Amino acid sequence: MRYPQSQSTATCRAEPFQPTKMKLTTLLSALLAGAAAATTVPIFIQPITVPETAPALLIEISHDTPSTSTDPTTPPQIATEVLSYEAPEIPEGAKLVRIGAYDSKSGKWASSTTVVSVENFGKGYSPHFVLSLDANGQDLLGVAVKGVRVDAGYTRDFGPQVKVVVAGRGKQPELNKPVVLSPEGKKVVVEEKTFLQKYWWVLGIAMFVMMSGGGDSK
């Protein structure tokens, strides 16, 4: 059963729409990227039952391939789009479901799989997907889903939400300023300015005060 797409925009963002938070730089980069390469990831779901059932397609997500960001502090905002979502049919008795990227041709899971309870797809909950990408932005490490209580007061977007998280670049030590050596290999000695060079302007003021003084003599 196809889930009705939200009518307002065709794009599902991770957080509720907050235009003021978008930085100018990301806006520019988004514009410049324009038709950035988008990757489509089909996510499959498999209920964990004793005679194994084949995984079924759950959701198809399209997200921009993130460029390798050099700024580790701000995570890159990756635009995502839910191409199709089908509420899963889970047989009675299954308590857990497994989700991940599945390769139907070879019959093996293409990425890591995670496990959640079947209640996440129950009534009143809307599934939020988190895609974990490796630091190079290409390998899909895994997918996780969490059913979040649908609260009409919080957001009007009742469809499935997707967030893409890219593994960051490791923190490197912050070195001090490098020691600069002169061509002979000796440490550069910064020459101190002489007193006169530093305070020549005081002399000027003193002269001015002396000149303008006078008066007051009886």
Add this chain to the structure above:
Amino acid sequence: MFVGANSAAPIVAWTDAEKSKLFVNVLGTKNRQEFALAPGTVSVEIHAPHLVQSEPHFLVHSRTATGNRADVYHINLKTNVVEKAYDLPELAGPGAFSTSSDGANVYFTRITEDEMILLSSASHGVLGRWPLNTKNSKASAVHAVAEVVKKSSQANSFAVRAAAVTSADEWTLIRNGETAWSRPEGMSGAVAATFAEIPENEELVKSLEQEAHSNPLEAYIHRVKRHIDDLQHLPAYLNAIPSRLISSIMGTEVSAIDGKLSRDSFGFHKLAILATRRGMVYGLDVGNQGKILWSRRALKLSKGDSWDVTGIQAQELTGRVTILGSNGDRVVLEADTGKIVDAVAPGPEKSVQSSAIVDTVSGQQLLPVGVDGQIGDLPSDQTPRQTVVTRGSDGELKGVIFTANGSSSYETTSWVFTLPKDMRVVSVATRPAHEPIASIGRVLGDRTVKYKYLNPNTLVLAAVDDKAQTLSVYLLDTVTGQVLAGSKYDGVDTGKNIECAMSENWFVCSFFGQYTLRDDTAQSLKGYQIVVSDLYESDEPNNRGPLGDSTQYSALNPMENPEGPSLPSVVSQTYILNAPLSALKVTQTRQGISSRHVLAYLPELHGIVSLPRMILEPRRPVGRDPTPAEAEEGLMKYHPTIEIDPKTIITHERDVVGITKIITSPAIVESTSLVFAFGIDVFGTRVAPSFLFDILGKGFNKVTLVGTVVAITAGVLALKPLVLKKQINSLWKAPM
């Protein structure tokens, strides 16, 4: 096979495959002679003198399954014919022989289970015989080197000293039959160890259980009877009081009362059970300088094999230690005596990949995990309640859950974490099993709180890519398999040691890196580094994250908070070390209040260092001095290097070599953590990361305190009647 002897007539000797015949050929001649060996011979050793001028005699020492015997052969120098001179009787035990030469005389020393016998190679007359006085061990020598000295005072009087290796892996010096010293050299090569509590008196446990189950009146009468029975111990207790008092005043350690093992109030008296790769298990008394209480050969291994121990667990309730090997073998010993209670012989091939201590209905059990992470069906009283994380056949990690099915339960794979291509796992770290958290957040200097991400079901996985020379560190949730955090480090030397350790809400990883900085490509660095990452619920303080203050949490269940799921916020920092680290471990204390130190072995300095958490702190301010608020928190200014301060090396000036693993255990006092490191050397100590704040130090003058109280009491008693008299007299005086 033997080649050598003296150079007057050196020989080459060998046996046939069934060890029934011995062939000898004198080097330089073309004939070979054949001698029959005793039936049932298992091994043959040949001992011959080393000096050029020694007589051409040699001894053939053959061992059977139960005993050993020897034959002495002489070589006729003129005809180059080997003929048997005499033989020595078969005696029980493996036996050890040794040759020593003194000029032309050749002596053979024989060490058996009870005696040390000295023989001359010329005839079978015994030159000296000393009964062996091994102090308490029943082990017999298997290999020895001896030195014979002829005492010039009397004829036919000799002194012999032999250094022998015994079947219990001990190295002893036997001088004329007396053991001069004995070193437990077998303790090197330790592969697994655990702390074990000294088992309490079994009768006490039983009687306490009895009281708990009967009705109150019966329980009361039973207890009164038990206390009256305990009065018989009163004289011994009273006798011990003076020594305890003196040791408490002088500040010395309270040693065990009359040599018995007993727990003490500080929790320092524990046992350390050590298993070595030669199949020996040792029990050490941690409270008594690591004295060896018992040693037991748990497994007989053939030469060259080593015992691959996959798991060791000490159970407090039963006082037993279980050791699992990788060939399906299992040994259960009693912790205080070392008696083997249960043993399963090893199978022909490796069937156990690892083991895990899991919670089951019948307490904590050691669960063996088969090859490729298969566990198989388990009876329902041994079914783990948790998800067991195992390694699959391709090196992937998978979570295994058990579903009940009648009286047994079967396993199902719940999640699988496959690594990206070309990556392999180098280190997996989890939080310690006993981990009390003293505070759920860090109070910042401005009185806001940054809440810690305290998820007990997490593990840190370090994986490397050998071609790209990168290290990826992932934080996984072990219940769902979700990747909570990940980071990738470039320029890492994947051939060097990479290790991680995890505690509370932070983890550390150490590696060797060589790269140019991302921020400033003009600067590059090369060295051993350690990265420490803190996990918090949210980036900003005073935010408890989407879970709020809910008391229960399930990673599998949906969320009620409409904010949606959130991942922990990670704050990391990297420091450069001046020495490589290995065997990382975090100290553990009973209530988690003392600060935690990261213990690590320094292979190049041969010591164990204790790095304070205050130095390994990701929130240290970079490039500026800490503000007063940060200084209140205890943050120091960031400095890119951590120099190993010799004052933090807990092994002090000792040379500790080849440590492969460090284990820690909490004591009863909060300030102290017990540390035990093993590998080649064995080292144990106590560390107090926040100093000994709950133990009175030696400087505390108990004598002055007690003396002051006694003096004041005496003064009050003396003055009381005088003051009373004065008061009464003043009442009777006439008012002025």
